[in-house]
Amino acid sequence: AQKVTQxxxxxxxxxxxxxxxxxxxxxxxxxxxxxxxxxPPSGELVFLIRRNSFDEQNEISGRYSWNFQKSTSSFNFTIxxxxxxxxxxxxxxxSEAEYNAGNMLTFGGGTRLMVKP
Amino acid sequence: xxxxxxxxRHLVMGMTNKKSLKCEQHLGHxxxxxxxxxxxxxxxxxxxxxxxxRVENNSVPSRFSPECPNSSHLFLHLHxxxxxxxxxxxCASSPGLTPEKLFFGxxxxxxxx
Numbered sequence: 589a590q591k592v593t594q595x596x597x598x599x600x601x602x603x604x605x606x607x608x609x610x611x612x613x614x615x616x617x618x619x620x621x622x623x624x625x626x627x628p629p630s631g632e633l634v635f636l637i638r639r640n641s642f643d644e645q646n647e648i649s650g651r652y653s654w655n656f657q658k659s660t661s662s663f664n665f666t667i668x669x670x671x672x673x674x675x676x677x678x679x680x681x682x683s684e685a686e687y688n689a690g691n692m693l694t695f696g697g698g699t700r701l702m703v704k705p
Numbered sequence: 706x707x708x709x710x711x712x713x714r715h716l717v718m719g720m721t722n723k724k725s726l727k728c729e730q731h732l733g734h735x736x737x738x739x740x741x742x743x744x745x746x747x748x749x750x751x752x753x754x755x756x757x758x759r760v761e762n763n764s765v766p767s768r769f770s771p772e773c774p775n776s777s778h779l780f781l782h783l784h785x786x787x788x789x790x791x792x793x794x795x796c797a798s799s800p801g802l803t804p805e806k807l808f809f810g811x812x813x814x815x816x817x818x
Contacts, residue, residue: 592747621804631793631814632709635806679748683804692761693807695748 590615592682594696601670602704609665609699611680617641622656622663623681623693633679639663670703677701708732711796711810718786719818726781726813728796736799737779738807739771743792754779755802786817 591614601607613622620641625633637647639656647654651668667674677700681693709730718724730737739751753761754773768790770782779796793814797807 623806625809631795631811633795633797633807633809635808638804638806681748692750692753693748693804697747 590617590620590682590684590694592680592694592696594678594680594699596699597697598700598702600702600704603672604669605703606666606668607670607701607703609667609678609680609701611663611665611696613661613663613680613682615682615684617684619684621683623683624654624663624665625679625681627677627679627698629676636665667701670701672703672705675701675703708808709796709798709810711794711813713813714811715814715816717816717818718783720786720788722786723782723784725783726794726796726815728779728781728810730777730779730796730798730808732798732800732808734798734800734808735776736802737773737776738797738799739779739781740795740797740809741792742795742812743789748795752781753802760802783815786815788817791815791817 593612622639624636626636627633644656653666655664677698679698680696683693712727736755738753741749741751750763751765752771757773768785772780793812795812796810799805799807
């Protein structure tokens with residue numbers, strides 16, 4: 589069975605600090621996909637990134653970066669120079685590629701990030 | 706205009722009421738989903754529809770009844786709910802069933818008294 593663990597339930601930082609959100613996953617599949625979503629106070633989850641299990645290159649998108657380490661089953665997310673607008677709940681999720689029903693995402697419990705001015 | 710619209714945003718109902726949640730997507734997607742987000746549990750997938758056919762039902766109690774009349778609309782009919790069913794119910798859509806990004810609505814915050 590697949591499982592996603594986000595050990596940090598809540599993080600509070602001051603604006604302009606860097607912050608890393610941890611994600612550890614478990615799966616028996618060799619082919620899988622990892623995701624990060626952001627849930628602002630308005631409620632809808634917003635897609636941030638999808639990474640497949642064969643691509644271990646780190647990715648950077650503006651102030652966001654992701655570190656995928658297969659050896660430690662981790663897919664951590666770093667926000668550089670955090671801003672108040674980054675305040676939200678962030679979810680890491682896993683999907684096993686072979687599942688024929690597709691998009692059977694297993695979500696972690698989420699990390700609530702509060703960025704104070 | 707958002708791609709996935711859910712109504713109502715908030716709903717309070719008694720345990721004997723019958724109500725329905727509505728979801729509409731304007732993205733031309735073929736797959737739609739219901740997720741439940743409660744305070745003490747991770748997001749749980751409830752139902753998956755592809756081209757109006759249900760492809761997954763994750764052991765959801767029969768007091769929740771989904772309906773997908775066409776690929777743009779998804780309903781969740783509620784009857785004789787329990788207080789523990791109080792949660793945020795999120796609808797999502799995707800182009801197909803392969804593991805790709807989901808587009809979520811803002812959810813319906815349901816309170817069962």
